[in-house]
Amino acid sequence: SRSAPSGVTLAERARRVIPGGVNSGQRSIPGLTEMVIARASGARFWDADGRQYTDYHAAFGPPLLGHNDPDVNAAVAEAGTRVDLCGVAVTHGEIQLAETLAELVPSIEKVLLTSTGSEATFHALRVARAATGRRLVVKFQGCYHGWHDSVSLNVISAPDRVGVPDPISTGILPEVLDATLVLRFNDVAAVRAAFAAHGDDIAAVIVEPVPHNVGCLLPDQEFLQALRDECTRAGSVLVFDEVITGFRHDLGGWQRISGVTPDLTTLGKAIANGYPIGALGGRADLMDLFSTRPGAPAFFAGTYNGHPAVVAAALATLGKLRAEPVHEHVYRLGERARAGIAEALADLGVPAVVTGHGSVFVTYFMPGPAPRSYDDLLRNDAGMFIGYRRRMPEHGIFELPLNLKRNHISYAHTDADIDHLVEATRAAVRDTLASGGTTELAGTATMGGAVAGGEGR
Ligand code: PMP
Structure with a gap:
């Protein structure tokens, strides 16, 4: 049988006929411009090259029950x-x-x-x-x-x-x-x-x-x-x-x-x-x-x-x-994710605020307390924020690698997914630190804390 076209081939075709190659702002991500989505189910999606990701981006939030419920x-x-x-x-x-x-x-x-x-x-x-x-x-x-x-x-x-x-x-x-x-x-x-x-x-x-x-x-x-x-x-x-x-x-x-x-x-x-x-x-x-x-x-x-x-x-x-006990499930997993990530980052000695509510979690790389207004977020280290997220796919996990984006847990995520999330986050943050992540990424024009845009861009 003929093999399916690769992500590189498809993304190239997309850019020829779609401005920027995508149909909504913030779907074209630096470092991920060859990604083409092929399949989604439950807590996961797959790209055209067959890579599997446990999905915490969740299309900016809709699939609370999981993909393709x-x-x-x-x-x-x-x-x-x-x-x-x-x-x-x-x-x-x-x-x-x-x-x-x-x-x-x-x-x-x-x-x-x-x-x-x-x-x-x-x-x-x-x-x-x-x-x-x-x-x-x-x-x-x-x-x-x-x-x-x-x-x-x-x-x-x-x-x-x-x-x-x-x-x-x-x-x-x-x-x-x-x-x-x-x-x-x-x-x-x-x-x-x-x-x-x-x-x-x-x-x-x-x-x-x-x-x-x-x-x-x-x-x-x-x-x-x-x-x-x-x-x-x-x-x-x-x-x-x-x-x-x-x-x-x-x-x-x-x-x-x-x-x-x-x-x-x-x-x-x-x-x-x-x-x-x-x-x-x-x-x-x-x-x-x-x-x-x-x-x-x-x-x-x-x-x-x-x-x-x-x-x-x-x-x-x-x-x-x-x-069904959807909220009970996602609130419980959200608590576990925030507590587990906070503990992992404390072990690494990284100043971080792990916050969110219910199924939503986000880690800011800044000393506490939790931010109360947008200007507090200017203290977030965008290089660390984006840097560790860029490494999450190595662990089969997708968190949108753009500054200040939140993560979402669905009814389809399991306790085992959260255990894996915490360990992957620990490894990705450790590797980002080891590569001098802050300076490496914060220096890039498109990566700084001052990048414009809402989700419509
Ligand atoms: N309001 C809020 C709070 C949003 O997050 C969004 C989308 N990110 C919108 C409105 C616009 O919704 P849509 O993209 O469906 O037009």
Whole structure:
């Protein structure tokens, strides 16, 4: 039989017809540009050259049940025997999914489906402006909300750009970014000052309740509460972007964990284990502004919204998250991973903060305490962070070798996987240290802590 084409051959073909050879920013990784993905199952994926990786990157977070979950795939196949996209009226599945989301997520009274998280955050800001007649949007350093212009600011800025609007792309009208205020995460005083100065013109505050786009910054309870209080007082719309935290950390999202209820919530990623679906939900009076009746103030549409196959995937995913001890499993493995890695790095004498929440873990190479805002992360040694991750494939493990990226554990990972992860991390960090990893990698232009970009790049 003819042998399958190698990764080098396929990657070369990709670069001829796809700009940069990949279909989303941050899929083309320095040192890994010849990698082509061939197969994925459970906790693992395989490249076109037959190499196996235990996957902690997890496509930036969707496959909480593991890759190619058989129950989710069966639901998608079954939907295909009955119906596909008709693009008129509504299907039973969309009604069931909306009812499920309204039941699970505290802020959600009504909900609309999108195909991506970016569409959900786009419409959250649009409807906030429609509802308030105001212009400004407040966001926080370290948070990523998608690729659209209002939020297209780098989550990881050069040290001299912290606090300064730093566009993620050219081609954005400056007027749009001028309407976005960027504040420091966990900084209650900055929030109060922004509202004191601009409260009458703030349409929305959008926040990742846990900024996972820079690994993991855990929110102070008083910070989330201050956002709630200031928005209520000023009549601004509070948006929790739970695209990562929703379902992964709790079926009710971080809002259920924190007890702080936003006005609007955006969802995506773990909602359907990797099938393309997002959602925007919240207060009925806000969501009803999207009513399709003539004269409704806010417009909302999408050819693929509520596609029966992805709705079936979401229903099957949420059903399994409710029926099986998924959270118990991933929280337990997450604790084991953090404790094991912290102990291994302490043995090596490496200054490190091993943090995260539940299934998410990340190791920053910096002295403690745990970072509370993005500027604390400027102390992370990017050379070590990226350096050990570049060595993990030698141990059959994949963690995305880009600065400040988090890792994810799924229901398909086992205790044995975590034991292997801890020992591989120990070896990879030791080898990075031995090769003078910090200087070797930190010197490279594309590797420094100041690399631009969110996950959309
Ligand atoms: N919000 C957050 C918190 C995200 O992490 C992402 C994606 N990384 C988005 C929004 C955008 O979602 P999508 O890539 O599906 O458009």
